[in-house]
Every structure is written in C-alpha cells, then in structure tokens.
Amino acid sequence: MTSLPENSPSLFSEDDRDAAVLRLQEAYAEGHIPHEELDERLHQVLTARTDSELVSALASLPAENAGTTSTIATIAAAGGRIKRGGAWRVPRIVKVESAYGRVRLDLSRAVFEHPVVDIELQLGTGGAKITVPHDAVVEYEDLHTGWKDTHYKPPRRPRSGGPRIRIFGTMGYGRLKIRHVRR
Known part of the structure; x- marks a missing residue:
C-alpha cells in the first residue's frame, strides 16, 4: 500500500x-x-x-456582491392569484406556495443571474402557468400532480444558451402549463 x-x-x-x-x-x-x-x-x-x-x-476577483438577487425567494398566498411578470430578477431558487388560487410566472422578460433556476411548486388547488424564454431548457420530472398531467410541448428546434429551469414539487388539483415565449 x-x-x-x-x-x-x-x-x-x-x-x-x-x-x-x-x-x-x-x-x-x-x-x-x-x-x-x-x-x-x-x-x-x-x-x-x-x-x-x-x-x-x-484570484484577484472582488468579494461576492451582496447586492445581487438572493439565492432563495418564496412567493406565497393562502388564496387568490400569484402573478409575477415583466423584467424581474430571478433568484436561484423560487418557492411558490398557495393553498387556493392560480399561479402565473412569466419568465420571458426576466433577468437570470444564474444558469440554473429551480422552481418549487407547493400548490393545493388551482393551476399554474409558467412562461419561459424561447431558449430555455425545461425539466419537470420531479413534479407530482394529484389530478391532471402537466402540459408542456418542447420546441421543435431546441435552442441553446438559455437558462435551465427545473420545476419540481407537488400540485394537488390543477394543471401545470409550461410554454416557451415566441420570439
């Protein structure tokens, strides 16, 4: 030895x-x-x-900037709609929690500071719709739905260079719809 x-x-x-x-x-x-x-x-x-x-x-890089987007953000509502859109900064991990109501996340004009973004859905009833950039890669294998299947049609010609968006969690009653924004 x-x-x-x-x-x-x-x-x-x-x-x-x-x-x-x-x-x-x-x-x-x-x-x-x-x-x-x-x-x-x-x-x-x-x-x-x-x-x-x-x-x-x-070496020689300055200390990490504390002013950038936090790593984890939670968007929660007991009832009603959750809606996020426009030019918003997407943290590394987004937790979405709702007992009742619809969720709309529009990432088409969002600013991605991380190459991989995890979206954790913890939803009781109500559907969720997530709009992603045209060049995003979407993964949702770890999403558990109780009632309806996820609706996602990947682009015919996958593009590269965009963020990788991983969606996981649990949805009780409702459907997750994922779509790529048109150019």
Whole structure:
C-alpha cells in the first residue's frame, strides 16, 4: 500500500467547480473582468485538477456582491392569484406556495443571474402557468400532480444558451402549463 505525500494537492468536488464557474459568471456580469479574461478563467476552472488550480482561477476577483438577487425567494398566498411578470430578477431558487388560487410566472422578460433556476411548486388547488424564454431548457420530472398531467410541448428546434429551469414539487388539483415565449 502506497501512501500519498503529505504535501499532495487536494482534490475538489464538481460542486466546487460549479461554484467557481458561477462566481466567474457573476464577476463578468458585474463588469469586473472582460470577456476574454472570462474565457481564459473558465477554461482554467474547467480543466483544473487540484484545489490550488481552482483557487488561482478565482484570484484577484472582488468579494461576492451582496447586492445581487438572493439565492432563495418564496412567493406565497393562502388564496387568490400569484402573478409575477415583466423584467424581474430571478433568484436561484423560487418557492411558490398557495393553498387556493392560480399561479402565473412569466419568465420571458426576466433577468437570470444564474444558469440554473429551480422552481418549487407547493400548490393545493388551482393551476399554474409558467412562461419561459424561447431558449430555455425545461425539466419537470420531479413534479407530482394529484389530478391532471402537466402540459408542456418542447420546441421543435431546441435552442441553446438559455437558462435551465427545473420545476419540481407537488400540485394537488390543477394543471401545470409550461410554454416557451415566441420570439
């Protein structure tokens, strides 16, 4: 049995790599690094094998901006409608809770600060309609419906470059309708 040297480089997880990519994207969006430098640093992060290589790709970045959108937002109502639309900043995780009433989330003009957005639905009765950007990738396999199936027709020609939107949770009575906005 061979032992590792005491000064061997430490390895990191894929979650660490994903966090580094997200931090670089945030720094670029905030204007701290130019596009060319973003490309170089992303390449460095994606090919890094040790923790020190990952850390060096993030060197000289300013502290994370506390003024950006929070990571988690909850939109809740006991009854009535929940409606969100227009140019709103979408947090990393959106929790939507309603005992009674309809839910309308329009993400077509929303500002995505994260490449992946999770939407958790906890709905009693009433349907939900989610409008997504034309280039979004939608996943909803972990959504449990008690009464009606989800209605979603993916685009004939999938586009790339948009956010990945993962929808999960529980809907009692009502249908989830997902549609891509037309250009």
